[in-house]
Structure formats: structure tokens, C-alpha cells
Amino acid sequence: MKKNLFLLAILFSVQILNAQNNQVPEKKIQKAFAKTDFLSIEMPDFNEKNMGFSGIHYNLMLNNWSYAGLGIYGSISGIRGGFFTLGVNAGIKKYFGKDFYIDTGFHFGGGGGAAAPDGGGAFILPHFNLGYDFKNFSLNSGWSYVDFFDGGLIKGHQINVGLEIPLNYDYADYGVSENEYDLAALKKSGWNINSKRTSLMLHFNNLKVQGDETNKNVQRLGRATIRLAGFEFASYFSKNWFTFIKVDGAYDGIRAGYMDVFLGGGYHFAFNNNRTNLLAKFGAGAGGGGGVESKGGFLIYPDISIEQRIFNDIYLSINKGFVMSPDATFYTSSFGVGLKYYVERNGIISKEKSFKSGKFKGLEVITKHDIYVKAKRDANPSEDMHQISLQINLDLNKNVFLAGQTSFANFGGAGAYAEGIVGLGTRSNALLNGKFSLFAQILGGAAGGGGISTGQGFIIKPSTGLNYKLNKKVSFRTSGGYVKAMGGNLSSVFVNFGIKYHLSFLKMK
Structure with a gap:
């Protein structure tokens, strides 16, 4: 009898633990x-x-x-x-x-x-x-x-x-990232609301300088093609209408230093059973640098893109448009390609799609201070350069993440220097009572300005470091690594330290 009661107690305990593990995380x-x-x-x-x-x-x-x-x-x-x-x-x-x-x-x-x-x-x-x-x-x-x-x-x-x-947002604690729940469980939770659609695109863009022979940029740059790398983030506020922010930096074609940032909106038309999309966009923002004459910097960005689904929520995008100042002092024809990732997030109700389950995905936002040791200059003597830096990581799984980073110089006599780089990273499982984790990453992309010797602007930046968890939302982060300009003399060891804010969001499948 005692043996049976003991077995019953074990089964009851296992059932309670399973029920706890299957409990959908709170929507905050x-x-x-x-x-x-x-x-x-x-x-x-x-x-x-x-x-x-x-x-x-x-x-x-x-x-x-x-x-x-x-x-x-x-x-x-x-x-x-x-x-x-x-x-x-x-x-x-x-x-x-x-x-x-x-x-x-x-x-x-x-x-x-x-x-x-x-x-x-x-x-x-x-x-x-x-x-x-x-x-x-x-x-x-x-x-x-x-x-x-x-x-x-x-x-x-x-x-x-x-x-x-x-602009509030819903989230769950980072600790539940990669946990998956079926639709029946999610319907009984606070996530039983309308889903929100967002997209993230990593792209390469080419700006062909246009204008007649009297145009200042034609005189300076000839008919150069400015090659850019960057990202675009879009958020939908209806089935078809969306807003976006787009950031690019030059890595080839002219001397390093050109950058543009656009904020705008667009219309999304889907056909071919939602496998093909046609998008019309218009943005306004700021741009210049790298020898480009953009006067005060105000630029506009009309564009048409066509996208084709290649795998699940991943699309290949081709765009054609213009990047120009309103008076055409800076006037370019743009053509680019990119990979776009669509996400239906933080809700299980949608008029356009039906879902079977949802998985929580980790997102990290890192603000940090970088120090490049004896950063090489084009003309001036080498000296340490400091930067303020923003990095955003999207977890692909528990141990691999996609990273994007932008940085701007703030000490060291190189105020015009900036970076826009992307890449991949990997991290260990939590160590020492869940307080520590180790990571390594390699990033690459556009950089230049401030007299730093980056050639036409392409750099690679591997690093490794550790995280120390302060609470459920915030960790201390530090790392060290090496930065190398592929077409210039920049070749420096660097260290950084900062704060990481982490959360998870519900991605529907």
C-alpha cells in the first residue's frame, strides 16, 4: 500500500511539473x-x-x-x-x-x-x-x-x-525564449489578441550618380556607383499600409563616410497566393558624407520593390528607385537586393493567416562603449578612439543570433567616424547559477569618416566576451576583439563594455 501511494505521489508531482512547464508565459x-x-x-x-x-x-x-x-x-x-x-x-x-x-x-x-x-x-x-x-x-x-x-x-x-x-509593446521575459506552445494553450492566455506584422531586411543597395556635367556630384565623383549595405525595419498598421526606417552606409565606390537614414511609409500588395509582394515606398531623411555634396543633408527616397518567397517567412527582395535631394544637387538612381524576414508577432488572431503554434523568440538591445587601441589615421598620428555603440541581436535559436550594430565616435579626435555592420554570433548556455554566459561574434560592413584609415569603408570585426545577468531584463556585457579595414590601415585591438536589455516576443507559426 505504501509503495502504491509513493508511486501515485511521484506521478502527481510529474503531472504538476508538466502543467507548470506548459503554462503560457505572462504577456507584459x-x-x-x-x-x-x-x-x-x-x-x-x-x-x-x-x-x-x-x-x-x-x-x-x-x-x-x-x-x-x-x-x-x-x-x-x-x-x-x-x-x-x-x-x-x-x-x-x-x-x-x-x-x-x-x-x-x-x-x-x-x-x-x-x-x-x-x-x-x-x-x-x-x-x-x-x-x-x-x-x-x-x-x-x-x-x-x-x-x-x-x-x-x-x-x-x-x-x-x-x-x-x-508606442507601447507587449513582451515576455527573456528566459522563456525558444519555448513553443500550441494554439489551444495560447487561446487561454493574454496572447489571445490580434497579431502584429513586422519585417526586417538586410540589403545591399547601389546608388548610380546622375545629372548633367554641371552637377557638383558628377564633377566630384564622376558617374560613380556608391555601394551600400544596411537594414530596413517595417511595422504594419493595417493589412497593406506600413511605416519603415532604413539605414545604409557606403562600403565601396567612393571614399568611406557616406551614410543615409530614412523614415517613411508604404503600401504592400500581395498576390500569387501571398508568395509574391509588390511594395511602393516613400521616405524622407538625412544623408551625406564620403565627399558627396548633399547641401544640408535632406534627402527623399521613392522606391518600388518586388519580393518573392524563397522559404517560409523569408523573401528575396529587388528594389528600384531614387535617392536624391529635392533640388537634385544629389541625384542618384538606386538598385538593390535584400533578404527580408516577416514576423507575425504577439497575437494569435489574424484575418490573413491561420496559425498552429507560437514560439517565443529572444531579442537583445545593447548599448556600449567601444575603445579602439591606437586607431590608424589617414594623416594624423595613431591614437585611441572611443565610440558609442548600439547593437541589436535576434535569436535564431538558444545559442545562435543574428546581429546588427551601428557606432559613432565620441572621443579621440575622430568625430565623423561611424560604422554600420551586421553578422552572426553564438553564445553558451547559462553558467554559474544562470548568472554568466559566454559569446563570440563576427560582424562586417561599412565604416569610415573622421580621418580613420578605412579605405573605401569595408571592415570586419570579430570579438568574444561575457554577459553577467543583473535581473530578468538587464545584463552587464563586456568583450574584446579585433577590427580590420580591408582596404585601409585600420587594424586595432578593441575592448568594450555596456548594458544589455533583453526580452522575448511571441512569433506565430
């Missing part, structure tokens, strides 16, 4: 907002027009009154086309009354370009704004101050204006 909500802002910066040369500085930011609400996030700025007016920066945001957003609020905070970053007096690239940008909340969006404006303090000459007070849009 992170409050956040996207922001675009503009400020007109007075330049140190009084004969020069102000530089129109426009930014795109994404901030997480840490509680009811404070936020932190990331932002990228670029020149869109004046004469400094190709001037870009990357930085971190932090601030306080406090309501008084029902709709008015005060927003005070700062942005710290690095970058530069376009032969501007940016020094090493490090700068601060505090602000104090008054805003009004219209519920679906808010507007704010106020005082700000910019100072490129590491040997730069750009500094001063100005008025800024901004537009904010609430």
Missing part, C-alpha cells in the same frame, strides 16, 4: 513613446547658415514620470549634409493638469561629419520643454543647449520642437 506591457524633434543650431562661423538638426528617438517609461532610451540625429538643412550622431536619452515627464506636461532631460552621444568642427564627437544636449497631450500624439517645445565638448566648437542655446507618439 512596456509603456514607451517614439519622438521626432528639430532644432536649429548656430554654427561657430558666423557666415555659415544654422544647421538644422533632426532626431528620431525611442524611449521606455521607467515609471509614471521618468524615461530612458536611444536617439539618432542628422543634419537636414544648412551645409553639413552627412552630419550624424547616436546617443542615449534620459528624462522626467511630469503632468500638471489633465493634458499639459513638463519634459526635462538630456541626450548624451557622439558623432559628427561633413568637415564640421565636432572635435572627438562627444556632445551633450539637455532640454526643458512644455508639452500638450492630444492622447494619440503630443507636441512639445522649449529650451535646449548643445555642446560638442571634446575639442569641438559647436555649442549654443536654441529652441527645439518635438512630436511624440505612444
Whole structure:
């Protein structure tokens, strides 16, 4: 009798453990907002027009009154086309009354370009704004101050204006990544909502310089083809309409340093049983560098793409369009190819697709500080160069991830230097009570500017390091490695350290 009771207790315990393992993870909500802002910066040369500085930011609400996030700025007016920066945001957003609020905070970053007096690239940008909340969006404006303090000459007070849009997201803890659940279990959970469609594309683009013989870029560059590598992220707000952000950097065709960033929207038409897509897009943004004359930097990007499914949710994309300034000072015909990955995420209900199961996929966002030891210059003596860097990892499985990284110099006399690189990495299983993990990665892509010797801009960057888990969302990360410019003299050991924010999202199958 005792033996039977013991066996029954074991079976009951196993059943409880299985039930716990099959429990669908809780759907959590992170409050956040996207922001675009503009400020007109007075330049140190009084004969020069102000530089129109426009930014795109994404901030997480840490509680009811404070936020932190990331932002990228670029020149869109004046004469400094190709001037870009990357930085971190932090601030306080406090309501008084029902709709008015005060927003005070700062942005710290690095970058530069376009032969501007940016020094090493490090700068601060505090602000104090008054805003009004219209519920679906808010507007704010106020005082700000910019100072490129590491040997730069750009500094001063100005008025800024901004537009904010609430952009919350659903997530689960990173620890449940790669767990899979059937549709019946998901229907009984908080994930029983409409799915959201997003896409990520890694692509190569070619810009053929156009114009007659009087065009400044034809005179400078001839009929060069600027070869770019980059990524595009799109989010759908209806069956057919979407918004996107696109970032590219030059790796061949002209001297290193050209970069462009576009924000826009488009229409998606699917046919051939959803195996073929036709997309029309229009974007506006900033671009320049690498000897390109783009005046203030404001560019437009009309484009048509055709995509063909090659495997499950992976499509081959071919695009044709234009990248140009409105007055055609910079005028190019663009042609490119890419691999695009579509994801139906964070919901099990869709009018277009039927699902059988869902799997949680890990996503990591890493902000870090890089130090290149004795970075080679084209003319000046070698010295250490520092960068602020953003890396995003998408887990392919428990141990392999796809990585994309962008970095901008902030100390070391190379303010115009920037990178845009992609690659693959692998990590170990958790070690020492789940606190540590080891990783290795190899990235490659476009880099240049700031007098750093990168030739036409292609670099490779292998590294290895470790993560230390601080809590369910955040880890400390450090690594070391080697960076080599394939067409230049840059050949440096580097180290970095930073913070990794990790979560998982539900991918439907």
C-alpha cells in the first residue's frame, strides 16, 4: 500500500511539473513613446547658415514620470549634409493638469561629419520643454543647449520642437525564449489578441550618380556607383499600409563616410497566393558624407520593390528607385537586393493567416562603449578612439543570433567616424547559477569618416566576451576583439563594455 501511494505521489508531482512547464508565459506591457524633434543650431562661423538638426528617438517609461532610451540625429538643412550622431536619452515627464506636461532631460552621444568642427564627437544636449497631450500624439517645445565638448566648437542655446507618439509593446521575459506552445494553450492566455506584422531586411543597395556635367556630384565623383549595405525595419498598421526606417552606409565606390537614414511609409500588395509582394515606398531623411555634396543633408527616397518567397517567412527582395535631394544637387538612381524576414508577432488572431503554434523568440538591445587601441589615421598620428555603440541581436535559436550594430565616435579626435555592420554570433548556455554566459561574434560592413584609415569603408570585426545577468531584463556585457579595414590601415585591438536589455516576443507559426 505504501509503495502504491509513493508511486501515485511521484506521478502527481510529474503531472504538476508538466502543467507548470506548459503554462503560457505572462504577456507584459512596456509603456514607451517614439519622438521626432528639430532644432536649429548656430554654427561657430558666423557666415555659415544654422544647421538644422533632426532626431528620431525611442524611449521606455521607467515609471509614471521618468524615461530612458536611444536617439539618432542628422543634419537636414544648412551645409553639413552627412552630419550624424547616436546617443542615449534620459528624462522626467511630469503632468500638471489633465493634458499639459513638463519634459526635462538630456541626450548624451557622439558623432559628427561633413568637415564640421565636432572635435572627438562627444556632445551633450539637455532640454526643458512644455508639452500638450492630444492622447494619440503630443507636441512639445522649449529650451535646449548643445555642446560638442571634446575639442569641438559647436555649442549654443536654441529652441527645439518635438512630436511624440505612444508606442507601447507587449513582451515576455527573456528566459522563456525558444519555448513553443500550441494554439489551444495560447487561446487561454493574454496572447489571445490580434497579431502584429513586422519585417526586417538586410540589403545591399547601389546608388548610380546622375545629372548633367554641371552637377557638383558628377564633377566630384564622376558617374560613380556608391555601394551600400544596411537594414530596413517595417511595422504594419493595417493589412497593406506600413511605416519603415532604413539605414545604409557606403562600403565601396567612393571614399568611406557616406551614410543615409530614412523614415517613411508604404503600401504592400500581395498576390500569387501571398508568395509574391509588390511594395511602393516613400521616405524622407538625412544623408551625406564620403565627399558627396548633399547641401544640408535632406534627402527623399521613392522606391518600388518586388519580393518573392524563397522559404517560409523569408523573401528575396529587388528594389528600384531614387535617392536624391529635392533640388537634385544629389541625384542618384538606386538598385538593390535584400533578404527580408516577416514576423507575425504577439497575437494569435489574424484575418490573413491561420496559425498552429507560437514560439517565443529572444531579442537583445545593447548599448556600449567601444575603445579602439591606437586607431590608424589617414594623416594624423595613431591614437585611441572611443565610440558609442548600439547593437541589436535576434535569436535564431538558444545559442545562435543574428546581429546588427551601428557606432559613432565620441572621443579621440575622430568625430565623423561611424560604422554600420551586421553578422552572426553564438553564445553558451547559462553558467554559474544562470548568472554568466559566454559569446563570440563576427560582424562586417561599412565604416569610415573622421580621418580613420578605412579605405573605401569595408571592415570586419570579430570579438568574444561575457554577459553577467543583473535581473530578468538587464545584463552587464563586456568583450574584446579585433577590427580590420580591408582596404585601409585600420587594424586595432578593441575592448568594450555596456548594458544589455533583453526580452522575448511571441512569433506565430
